[in-house]
Each structure stands twice: as structure tokens, then as C-alpha cells.
Amino acid sequence: MVSTRACESGDHGAIFKLVAAAFGRADEARIIDRLRLDGAVLVELVALEAGEIVGCLMFSRMVVRPERFIAGLGPLAVSPPLQRAGIGSALCRAGVEAIRALGAQAIVVLGHPTYYSRFGFSTDAAARLRSPYSGRPAFMALALRPGVLDTPLQLDYPPAFG
Numbered sequence: 806m807v808s809t810r811a812c813e814s815g816d817h818g819a820i821f822k823l824v825a826a827a828f829g830r831a832d833e834a835r836i837i838d839r840l841r842l843d844g845a846v847l848v849e850l851v852a853l854e855a856g857e858i859v860g861c862l863m864f865s866r867m868v869v870r871p872e873r874f875i876a877g878l879g880p881l882a883v884s885p886p887l888q889r890a891g892i893g894s895a896l897c898r899a900g901v902e903a904i905r906a907l908g909a910q911a912i913v914v915l916g917h918p919t920y921y922s923r924f925g926f927s928t929d930a931a932a933r934l935r936s937p938y939s940g941r942p943a944f945m946a947l948a949l950r951p952g953v954l955d956t957p958l959q960l961d962y963p964p965a966f967g
Contacts, residue, residue, distance in 0.1 A: 809853070809895055810850065817838075820834070821838065822834075823858060823860070823882055824837060824861065824880060824882040828882065833880040836880060836966060837863055839964075847865060847904065847909070848863070849862070850903070854892075861881070861882055862878070862881045862899075863879065863880060863881075864877065864912070868962075869958050869961075870959040876904045878897075879916065881896060893920075894923070897924050898924070901949075904949070910949055910953040911953050913931060913936075914946075915941070921945055924947065927946070927947075928944065930947060930954050931954070933956060933957045933958060935957065936960040936961065937962075
């Protein structure tokens with residue numbers, strides 16, 4: 806049985822190893838470390854199975870003009886042997902609800918369209934967002950409040966993603 810909870814500082818080493826294994830490189834794990842260091846993290850969750858961290862998900866604050874409270878989803882990682890077992894989905898559902906509870910108006914993600922569309926993300930919702938990823942099929946958004954994405958917005962990712 807998998808459970809989710811907020812990340813604790815003692816989880817950081819296990820998360821680094823998990824993310825590096827899931828992505829086959831340490832780049833995304835270093836992004837997580839930098840987001841923490843920069844104070845850009847809004848929500849960080851882990852998934853546990855038998856007391857072991859088997860997945861993690863982070864949301865960070867996007868820089869938006871005109872100002873809106875928009876969160877960026879990612880990285881999301883699941884231990885390679887446990888991928889496609891619903892752990893990522895459980896983290897996404899819990900994360901969206903946690904971000905909604907913080908009062909975020911929308912969420913953006915750069916990820917696999919088929920996967921993230923099941924949570925309500927779409928390229929249509931991201932159509933008026935200007936970012937380095939605009940127009941890519943992987944750049945999607947989810948409005949958490951009606952109308953928040955109906956006007957053009959400039960969106961920048963935190964420096965850790967650079």
C-alpha cells in the first residue's frame with residue numbers, strides 16, 4: 806500500500822537517489838536541490854511503500870506577469886521498478902489538491918501529454934501563456950480558478966530550471 810506525505814528534510818538524500826535513477830541522470834535531482842536552496846518550493850510530496858520513499862513530486866512558484874499565483878509541477882519521479890503502478894498518479898492527485906489548498910490559480914507542467922491530460926492538463930489551457938516552452942505539445946496547464954488563463958500571461962520558470 807502506497808501513502809503520500811509532505812517531504813521532510815531527512816528525505817532529501819533518498820529523493821536525490823530516486824530522481825537520478827528515475828531519469829537516468831542527476832540533472833533533475835540537482836534542479837530539486839536548487840529549488841529548495843532558492844526557496845522556490847511550494848509543495849514537495851513523497852510516496853512511501855513499506856516505509857521506503859518510492860516517488861516524489863515538487864511544485865514551485867512560477868514568475869508570472871501580470872502577477873498570478875501559478876505553480877509549476879515537476880519534477881515527478883517514481884522508482885523505476887515501480888513505474889506504471891499508480892504511484893505517480895497518486896502523487897499528482899495529492900499534489901494538485903495541496904496546491905489548490907494553497908490558493909494557486911493554475912498549474913503548468915512540461916510533460917507527457919497523454920499522462921498529464923488524465924489530471925485535466927491541456928495545451929489549450931496553456932495557449933495564452935508565453936514561455937520558452939509555448940506551443941510545444943508537452944507544455945500544458947490546468948486552471949484551478951475559472952478564467953485565470955483567459956488572458957495573455959508571461960510565465961518564467963525559476964532559475965533552477967535554467
